Amino acid sequence: MEHHPVVRVAAKILIPPILLFALYVQFHGDFGPGGGFQAGVIFGAAIILYGLVFGLKATQSVIPPQVASILTAVGVLLYAGVGVWSVMLGGNFLDYNALDSHDPVHGQHVGILIIELGVGITVAAVMIVLFYGFAGYLRDHD
């Protein structure tokens, strides 16, 4: 079986811009198409591309399965944490206006940003966990 240098070099060149593009979609989501879910999918796709080209073992040394599992929960905790935080500041659950007592618009900005970050982390981690699960399954029954 050959080395497939074209695929390897193309993946090496493409993966960093893909990760950067995921961050752009994440944090530019207020002004254009995008948001947490899409950014998470793009981020996960970059890791999956790495896994396809360089193997499951190399990918799991970059992002261990335990870390990916924990990150799935961290995103949801960030999301719910903003809700609880707004309750503690005297608003309703996920009431962004309560996050900044002087400027409600600024509070909405901060709230949306953190919540979308939580969504992005969870989606990316779930994509990676799914890839680990299915790739490992096929290897066991090889």
Add this chain to the structure above:
Amino acid sequence: MFVVVTVALLVTMGLALARAIVGPTLYDRILAVNTFGTKTVLLIAVYGYLTERPDFVDIALVYALINFIGTVAVLKFFESGEFAHSWRERRERVEAGDTGDDD
């Protein structure tokens, strides 16, 4: 002008889809689906300018990326039947005498 380009792209996508259905070999189909995806990227970009929403270029970029990863995944699956090992690891296993077909 954008309308003409859109129609031409739709015709091209129809031809690529016909090739994907007719075949006859696996690689014809993969190449046809890849071409179809590339034309979809162009169609999204052109449609964005047609409806005066240049934001669509972002979506076209994402589609190009997913198209590339999908093609790599399909080719790898049909070559080695699994996703867990890189090509280099698999070649080393084959050289070591482990064909991966036992068990």
